[in-house]
Amino acid sequence: MSVLTTKQIMEIIPHRQPFLLIDTIEELEIGTRAVGKKCVSYNEPFFAGHFPGEPVMPGVLIIEALAQTGAVAILSEEENRGKTAYFAGISQAKFKKKVVPGDVLTLETEIIKRKGPIGVGKAAAYVDGKLAASAELVFAISGE
Template identity: 80%
Template sequence: MSVLNTAEIMEILPHRHPFLLIDTVEELESGVRAVAKKAVSFHEPYFAGHFPGNPVMPGVLIIEALAQTGAVAILSQPEWKGKTAYFAGINHAKFKQKVVPGDVLTLETEIIKVKGPIGIGKATAYVDGKIACIAELTFAIG
């Protein structure tokens, strides 16, 4: 059973369809880590052009989904309520396998460092237990 559904995620994040890229939050340790799910549908708008006849979820959107997962973890703390987490950096990103329609992405982001409004998250996306993407994400809360 999910910890947060889409409506509850939208109470924390400012993102909306079609740019809200997580469907549910399965685990949440406020300020520490979050695990979210994204069911990748053939009807995602980006599949019309990426790539016709061979749809692949853009890597940058996998990174964004991981960032949104981390944002739920950090912004679920009372002191950051109503704020927005912005990208400040993406480091060591690696893509290990394609993400295609029908896949369910499991997105895990652990907050490994916070100093004031700046932090770093260790992020990993999985499909069927296999790593699809890893990255280190830096964020600034504003």
């Protein structure tokens, strides 16, 4: 059973289709950690050009999905409701496995450091329990 549905996710973060890259939140520790799911469909718009005949989810979109998962955790805090979490940096990004139509991405992001509106998340994406991608994500919270 999901903790948050797509509709509830859209009440927390500003992303919308076709750029909302998480379907559900399966686990949520407000302000600290979130685990999301993304069911990768052949109908995703990016597959038309990446790559014709051999569809592969772009690595940058996997990283974005991880960032959105972390944004759900941080923007679920009462003091951050209605704000936006922006990328401030990406480091140590690694891609270990192709993500293709039919895969279900498990997206795990943990907030490991915070100072004022700036924070760092440790993120990893898995397919069938195997690491597909990982990165350290720096974010900045902005807005009223």
